[in-house]
Amino acid sequence: MELYPIFLNLTDKKCLVVGGGKVAERKVNALARCGAKIHVVSPQLTPGLQDMVNRGLVMHRRGIYQTSDLEDTFLVISATNNDATNHAVANDCMKRNIVVNVVDDPPRCSFFVPSVVHRGSLKLAISTGGSSPRLAKLIRKRLERDFSPVFGEFTDFLNTVRKQVQEQVTDPNKREQILKNLVDETTFDLVKHGDLDKAKERVNNVCYINRCQS
Numbered sequence: 001m002e003l004y005p006i007f008l009n010l011t012d013k014k015c016l017v018v019g020g021g022k023v024a025e026r027k028v029n030a031l032a033r034c035g036a037k038i039h040v041v042s043p044q045l046t047p048g049l050q051d052m053v054n055r056g057l058v059m060h061r062r063g064i065y066q067t068s069d070l071e072d073t074f075l076v077i078s079a080t081n082n083d084a085t086n087h088a089v090a091n092d093c094m095k096r097n098i099v100v101n102v103v104d105d106p107p108r109c110s111f112f113v114p115s116v117v118h119r120g121s122l123k124l125a126i127s128t129g130g131s132s133p134r135l136a137k138l139i140r141k142r143l144e145r146d147f148s149p150v151f152g153e154f155t156d157f158l159n160t161v162r163k164q165v166q167e168q169v170t171d172p173n174k175r176e177q178i179l180k181n182l183v184d185e186t187t188f189d190l191v192k193h194g195d196l197d198k199a200k201e202r203v204n205n206v207c208y209i210n211r212c213q214s
């Protein structure tokens with residue numbers, strides 16, 4: 001099976017997590033950083049999840065899963081330690097065309113959660129297609145060493161420059177020329193070695209030189 005990798009906008013979308021254990025807590029944390037409206041249904045919660053409920057970041061219904069929990073739900077993660085519940089959640093979601101992840105049952109998942117390097121709006125997501133989550137985690141740790149937080153700052157800078165070019169350069173050929181040349185391997189290496197100022201200077205030069213050419 002070939003998986004289609006996408007980055008979802010979950011802002012204000014109801015996401016249901018069934019179960020309140022440590023795996024549920026990890027998945028809730030990933031959803032919380034994306035602004036999802038998180039609902040958890042579970043008889044118990046980890047202290048970390050309880051804390052999020054107390055801070056108003058997560059809504060919690062104490063009890064076991066029931067089909068009505070799916071109302072108005074965009075995405076579901078079933079993270080219980082109970083096979084029968086996980087199967088029921090998967091079947092209910094499939095019937096309703098709700099995307100679902102069942103943490104201990106890859107064949108019943110309509111999506112897998114990747115391992116992610118977070119560098120601001122730059123995200124490097126790794127999946128092994130369920131073959132080895134441990135390998136995905138190892139690769140994430142390697143990439144975290146290779147891609148320092150400077151990459152996040154540089155990505156924000158590129159966002160600003162790109163928007164300026166799109167707004168200010170009206171000639172489509174010139175605009176394309178600038179956007180295509182904005183970053184190259186040399187600039188990438190400067191960022192990699194932590195020389196953000198030089199990297200930004202190179203980007204600014206691309207804009208300046210191309211805009212000056214008639």
Ligand SMILES: C[C@@]1(CC(=O)O)c2cc3[nH]c(cc4nc(cc5[nH]c(cc(n2)[C@H]1CCC(=O)O)[C@@](C)(CC(=O)O)[C@@H]5CCC(=O)O)C(CC(=O)O)=C4CCC(=O)O)c(CCC(=O)O)c3CC(=O)O
Nearest residue numbers: 103104112113114115127128129130132133134136137140
């Ligand atoms: C299919 C998938 C479904 C899903 O959860 O989306 C799934 C399934 C399963 N995981 C299991 C075990 C472990 N999972 C981890 C860790 C992570 N698991 C994550 C994702 C995924 N796990 C999806 C596939 C991702 C891909 O495509 O590669 C990560 C990347 C994302 C996240 O969860 O946030 C996160 C790392 C985050 C990070 O740190 O970067 C570790 C490592 C550890 O704990 O150190 C172990 C123990 C070592 C091992 O087993 O490899 C088991 C057996 C359970 C059991 O038998 O008890 C199953 C069920 C099965 O395989 O049948």
Ligand SMILES: NC(=O)C1=CN([C@@H]2O[C@H](COP(=O)(O)OP(=O)(O)OC[C@H]3O[C@@H](n4cnc5c(N)ncnc54)[C@H](O)[C@@H]3O)[C@@H](O)[C@H]2O)C=CC1
Nearest residue numbers: 019020021022023042043044064065080081082085103104
């Ligand atoms: N996909 C992944 O990344 C990983 C998956 N797993 C699997 O994930 C599952 C959960 O692991 P943990 O969080 O460590 O377990 P856990 O035992 O800490 O938590 C299970 C939670 O499910 C709740 N629960 C049980 N029945 C329920 C029901 N009918 N309705 C609602 N909630 C219910 C319990 O109250 C508890 O909060 C296990 O099956 C484990 O094998 C384990 C490691 C990684």
